[in-house]
Amino acid sequence: MEVDYLIVGQGIAGTMLSYYLLQQGSTVIVIDQYNPFSASQIASGVINPITGRRFVRTWMIETLMPFAAFTYKCLEKELNISILQQAQLLDFHTTPQMHLAFSNRLPNETEYLSIPDDTNQWNSYFNYPFGVGEIHPVWLVNLQRLLQTWRNKLRELQVLIEANFHAHNLQLFSNGIQYEQVSAKAIIFCNGTQAADLPYFQKLPFASNKGEALLLNIPELPRQNIYKKGISLVPWQDDLWWAGSSYEWSYENTLPTEVFRQKTLQQLQQWLQLPFKIKAHVAAERPATLERRPFAGMHPYYPHIGIFNGLGTKGCSLAPFFAKAFSEHLKNGQPLLPEVSIHRFHKILRP
Ligand SMILES: Cc1cc2nc3c(=O)[nH]c(=O)nc-3n(C[C@H](O)[C@H](O)[C@H](O)COP(=O)(O)OP(=O)(O)OC[C@H]3O[C@@H](n4cnc5c(N)ncnc54)[C@H](O)[C@@H]3O)c2cc1C
Incomplete structure (x- = not known):
């Protein structure tokens, strides 16, 4: 050949x-x-234009994000599948300092950041004493x-x-x-x-690092948003929710760990007010540099x-x-x- x-x-x-x-x-x-x-x-398949504790734009995002959306749309047509969804990311602030950081960034980043019209509308799903901001648009790719x-x-x-x-x-x-x-x-x-x-x-x-995620059933949670409070909850394949992730630089193997499972469970129990079930626990190495x-x-x-x-x-x-x-x-x-x-x-x- x-x-x-x-x-x-x-x-x-x-x-x-x-x-x-x-x-x-x-x-x-x-x-x-x-x-x-x-x-x-x-991977959860998220393209998020804003990153970090100071809510800054990720590298080259003005070029990369539209081009990625264009490519995934071309692939949708060519392969006759649906793999791309536009979403908003609701960022429930983890501390008063993060709330302040978001508010400070807001006037200079009107393209991607905003405050939702009704900040109380997720009260029955989540606990979020330090407020919520919105990142939009965010893309969700069904990589699998x-x-x-x-x-x-x-x-x-x-x-x-x-x-x-x-x-x-x-x-x-x-x-x-x-x-x-x-x-x-x-x-x-x-x-x-x-x-x-x-x-x-x-x-x-x-500089490879390891990341883990829990795959959850949360039947009552609306699936048009990505939710974040330290960890992210991302609508994933097969009606599951993807909850993660971790960044570990020192590890013995690439298997899921009990430490991550317990930590994530604890975070979910404090944040999420809806019933959920763990369906799977996954881990992989990111090819980072x-x-x-x-x-x-x-x-x-x-x-x-x-x-x-x-x-x-x-x-x-x-x-x-x-x-x-x-x-x-x-x-x-x-x-x-x-x-x-x-x-x-x-x-x-x-x-
Ligand atoms: C928990 C987690 C969450 C993530 N979430 C996101 C996210 O939301 N958004 C985002 O943009 N990125 C995310 N990432 C990062 C993203 O997954 C990676 O950037 C990307 O998948 C890397 O792709 P890759 O093709 O380079 O490598 P891989 O996905 O590792 O693919 C390598 C392929 O090569 C094959 N292979 C390797 N060696 C051999 C061999 N010797 N012979 C034959 N085949 C071989 C493997 O089987 C595999 O199929 C996440 C990563 C992790 C771990």
Whole structure:
């Protein structure tokens, strides 16, 4: 089998890159070992333009959010599925200081922040003594449905290999690569946190962290909003609610922990006034980076090996824009943004 690109991994990074490469007429093979506990499979799927304790805009959100919405809408049409929902995020302040921080930011951020008309309307669902603010618009992506449907499409096109990739079977040549039966102009690693184990990329400043979530039944809670008070409650697939998350930088394994379950239960009991049931508890590693910027591009010293990774906490908004940019870079050499191009690490990547 001879193709332009062999892509390793079909999380949101591999999905978006294969989508845009196919769109521009390149040929691809995707190799992915399905993992129900990959970051993309357990993510809540939120694109939130505002972040942190000071309610500031996230990096490049004015460009990334509209482009992401556009891409997910194109995929909805092409795959005949519904995966994108616009929502508002109700931010129930955790302390009087957070209430003040929101109020201070409000006059300068009228595009995304507001105070709901009736701040008492959630009194019967939640306890929120320090008030509530609204972030709008926020997008909600059904990543699991997207990944599953895209996987089926790749199967139909007969370009999916459902297996584990083994780096020791990769052969490099002056004009491309060979992996088992596949020869390609280049191989691109979209394999999430596993990329940090590859000899070509292990020197990149990855800073993977672990996140957990409880999946809940809360039948009486209106599903058009995302609710947040320290933790977030996000309307998720199969009528479930996604409650999370944590950011752990030191952990023995990537399994769900009793500590998270107890802490989250306690938070929910203090905040939520409705009956709920825990249906599942999930955990995964986020492929985050020290500088909080993605890694994209071809290896400076192995020109047939590339990477699209480091999407951290923001795969839903970063993947569409930078997958498109990477596909154009591959096709016609259009430069990648210096902040995401792995050429910024050319010194440490020297073999
Ligand atoms: C708890 C939690 C909540 C999150 N919530 C959000 C959110 O609301 N919004 C948001 O934008 N982001 C969120 N994220 C972050 C988001 O999940 C990530 O940014 C994104 O999923 C990373 O995608 P990826 O494709 O790079 O990696 P992954 O999703 O890890 O995908 C990698 C793929 O490669 C495959 N693979 C790896 N190694 C091999 C191999 N050797 N052979 C074959 N296949 C292989 C894996 O099986 C997997 O399918 C969240 C993450 C977590 C953990």
